Amino acid sequence: MNNDRIWILQARKLSGEASATELKELDHLLLLSPxxxxxxxxxxxxxxxxxAVDADFMEATWLAHASRMQQKGHPIQTDEPELNTxxxxxxxxxxxxxxxxxxxxxxxxxxxxxxxxxxxxxxxxQKPIAASALAQTEVITPKGSRTKIQLPDGSDVWLxxxxxxxxxxxxxxxxxxxxxxxxxFFDVVRNPAxxxxxxxxxxxxxxxxxxxxxxxxxxxxxxxxxLIKGSVAVYLNVAPEKEYLLKPNQKLIxxxxxxxNQQLMADKQPLSKMDLSPMVSIxxxxxxxxxxxxxxxxxxxxxxSFEDELFPDVARKMERWYNVExxxxxxxxxxxxxxxxxxxxxxxxxxxxxxxxxxFKYKISxxxxxxx
Amino acid sequence: MNANSAQHTEGSIAELQxxxxxxxxxxxxxxxxxxxxxxxxxxxxxxxxxRVLAEEIASDLMLEVWERRKKxxxxxxxxxxxxxxxxxxxxxxxxxxxxxxxxxxxxxQVEFVSEYSxxxxxxxxxxxxxxxxxxxxxxxxxxxxxxxxxxxxxxRYKEIAQLLDLSVKTIDNQLAIALKKIATAIQSxxxxxxxx
Numbered sequence: 001m002n003n004d005r006i007w008i009l010q011a012r013k014l015s016g017e018a019s020a021t022e023l024k025e026l027d028h029l030l031l032l033s034p035x036x037x038x039x040x041x042x043x044x045x046x047x048x049x050x051x052a053v054d055a056d057f058m059e060a061t062w063l064a065h066a067s068r069m070q071q072k073g074h075p076i077q078t079d080e081p082e083l084n085t086x087x088x089x090x091x092x093x094x095x096x097x098x099x100x101x102x103x104x105x106x107x108x109x110x111x112x113x114x115x116x117x118x119x120x121x122x123x124x125x126q127k128p129i130a131a132s133a134l135a136q137t138e139v140i141t142p143k144g145s146r147t148k149i150q151l152p153d154g155s156d157v158w159l160x161x162x163x164x165x166x167x168x169x170x171x172x173x174x175x176x177x178x179x180x181x182x183x184x185f186f187d188v189v190r191n192p193a194x195x196x197x198x199x200x201x202x203x204x205x206x207x208x209x210x211x212x213x214x215x216x217x218x219x220x221x222x223x224x225x226x227l228i229k230g231s232v233a234v235y236l237n238v239a240p241e242k243e244y245l246l247k248p249n250q251k252l253i254x255x256x257x258x259x260x261n262q263q264l265m266a267d268k269q270p271l272s273k274m275d276l277s278p279m280v281s282i283x284x285x286x287x288x289x290x291x292x293x294x295x296x297x298x299x300x301x302x303x304x305s306f307e308d309e310l311f312p313d314v315a316r317k318m319e320r321w322y323n324v325e326x327x328x329x330x331x332x333x334x335x336x337x338x339x340x341x342x343x344x345x346x347x348x349x350x351x352x353x354x355x356x357x358x359x360f361k362y363k364i365s366x367x368x369x370x371x372x
Numbered sequence: 373m374n375a376n377s378a379q380h381t382e383g384s385i386a387e388l389q390x391x392x393x394x395x396x397x398x399x400x401x402x403x404x405x406x407x408x409x410x411x412x413x414x415x416x417x418x419x420x421x422x423r424v425l426a427e428e429i430a431s432d433l434m435l436e437v438w439e440r441r442k443k444x445x446x447x448x449x450x451x452x453x454x455x456x457x458x459x460x461x462x463x464x465x466x467x468x469x470x471x472x473x474x475x476x477x478x479x480x481q482v483e484f485v486s487e488y489s490x491x492x493x494x495x496x497x498x499x500x501x502x503x504x505x506x507x508x509x510x511x512x513x514x515x516x517x518x519x520x521x522x523x524x525x526x527x528r529y530k531e532i533a534q535l536l537d538l539s540v541k542t543i544d545n546q547l548a549i550a551l552k553k554i555a556t557a558i559q560s561x562x563x564x565x566x567x568x
Contacts, residue, residue: 004548007555011547015522017529039555046504046554047523058406065405065431074438078399249423284423307422 010040014047057247139165144323158185158300161320183215185300202254206233213297226251226285226296249285251296305341314338322347329372333360381407385450393444405434411525412458418480418517419462429461452531477536480513482520500561507557511550518543519550
């Protein structure tokens with residue numbers, strides 16, 4: 001059809017593939033169908049648009065790559081201050097769980113590099129005012145269930161199992177602050193005039209964009225903020241003047257254990273002056289294979305997802321998901337890495353599926369599952 | 373941005389390649405990294421669907437470029453060569469995980485918002501761009517990939533054909549399909565506006 005020929009030629013023209021003859025043919029066809037011209041122009045404009053590269057992020061990516069080259073025995077030196085690996089901890093010491101050997105700390109170095117290039121643009125985060133006990137709204141999801149609520153400003157929040165969310169009456173008046181214990185996914189209505197802040201026991205998350213996940217269960221080893229869309233700034237309660245900016249598809253992980261240990265040792269030195277890098281890391285989000293959902297927020301779609309995670313971490317997720325208790329009776333299963341996702345499976349089906357790929361045995365006793 | 377910039381980058385890659393091979397120029401290598409890494413990572417990602425793995429693949433390839441710097445001029449089309457290597461590494465990665473015995477070109481996850489692009493630009497898309505994006509997303513994955521390789525990576529038809537094991541005629545047809553879809557999206561966006 002003549003119509004298609006126009007598009008074939010136009011594509012060739014835009015890609016720089018068209019010969020002089022083909023260009024003439026295209027002009028001729030357009031003369032015959034002048035109504036096509038405006039659309040052709042629009043398509044051309046769209047074709048020629050290219051997103052600008054984020055220079056800071058590229059710089060950070062470069063630093064991560066350079067560290068990796070050094071680690072593999074091929075140090076590269078450009079005219080920048082040399083990356084001192086003493087200040088940027090190597091794999092294993094950043095967060096509590098061990099990485100499989102295959103994953104050399106590429107993302108860990110990226111984390112360190114990003115921290116080093118972040119510009120402190122915003123003024124010091126002020127200490128949050130204690131929530132008034134009188135006029136507070138509280139939402140609690142028990143274990144084994146998830147719920148979605150809408151805040152007075154229209155923002156949507158999905159609460160995972162075992163989560164508590166609180167906000168004051170003056171939220172409606174524009175003081176958009178919530179207090180979170182547990183895990184929630186936020187889809188925040190954008191309002192630069194009224195910043196949205198999430199307080200957890202160890203960090204504050206200030207929202208500059210729209211969609212992100214905060215995982216702050218007190219009993220967990222880590223507190224995490226994962227960014228899907230937009231941007232957020234994270235402030236640690238122990239060092240509130242330091243700001244960590246997250247870009248889409250990044251997450252910040254705070255090691256609660258390391259934090260507690262540091263606090264025990266730090267009575268003489270203010271924590272903010274100490275090197276926080278063993279406690280904090282920024283990583284890329286994990287994307288489950290053959291799935292379009294990132295693992296961190298898959299639970300909002302009623303999918304329990306885990307990607308190369310240690311069994312105890314997976315067990316904790318399953319505990320909340322199914323409202324059960326899981327105990328390990330054999331140390332070797334605590335070193336086991338698992339990947340997978342559950343959507344409609346009940347507990348037994350889930351256990352059987354995991355069992356199939358790993359070989360552990362289990363026994364159900366009331367609400368407790370023993371793994372051995 | 374026009375075709376000239378594509379040639380400009382092509383020329384840049386060749387120049388940098390020369391600097392690296394002849395003088396072991398580290399800052400030329402860094403510039404080359406800035407140009408090539410996002411392309412390699414995004415392409416690998418469409419196959420392995422994991423940012424972490426895609427980054428490793430891209431980083432390994434760039435590392436190899438430096439390791440083989442003295443003989444770098446032996447490679448004629450560096451970008452294409454690296455993309456082919458990225459594809460092989462990515463497919464190999466999939467096979468290692470036993471996800472697929474055979475890799476199918478329809479089984480891709482093509483991302484058009486690169487994590488290397490400036491978020492402020494892409495944050496506020498207005499309606500028309502949204503409907504164009506949706507139209508592109510609705511295309512078969514292989515068509516999306518061809519479209520991205522032609523539009524963003526500025527590969528020649530022959531190069532795309534070689535990279536994906538297709539014929540140039542297929543590239544012609546797929547791009548025509550993509551442009552038509554985009555045109556339809558623009559047109560329906562227009563008519564909706566007129567109705568209001």
